[in-house]
Amino acid sequence: MNFTENYKGIKIDVQSVNIEINAAVQEEIRSSIDKLSKFTQNINAVDVYFKTEGSGGNAASVVGMRVGIPGPDVFAEEKGEHWIPLLKEVVDKLVRQLKKAK
Template sequence: MDYAIDSIKVDLQTVGFDTTPELVDLVERELRRIMRFRKDVVAADFYFNEDGTNSENNKVARWRLGIPGKDLFAEARSSSWGGSLREAGEKLRRQFVD
């Protein structure tokens, strides 16, 4: 699913399940939170899948942030989509704040 948020190209892909409006809302809120720290974001790619090896923390979120220079990437695993997205967002934020 490709769309734009404030002129940022967003690519949202889910593997093995359909994208829900709740997931799109989570992605938009987390991206807007990250945009408070970094104003030069041009693209954001989100990949969600469920890992069957661990039934407790099986929600995996991968996030690539397109910025001038080298892109940033983070991956996180949690028991919920919101938790894994937030953790991956924190990993990205630390990459350009620290």
């Protein structure tokens, strides 16, 4: 499932391979962008990637997020079990990168 959305002037591009992204995860993506916007006002685009690595009992969920800002983009990725906690961890990593870039 892939979808593109314009949220508060920021282009959001979500890509997921054979994974259905529900409304709760979509809302968490929007609130993540709100949180990131507190640290930089110049976000042009956000790309979010959802995928599953491995199979069966060894499967791991992976979330990656690229934030397009003037200068080098920031990117973070996290592996785990559940989408929303992974998204929060990725956003925390991105916030640290944005603070360091200031």
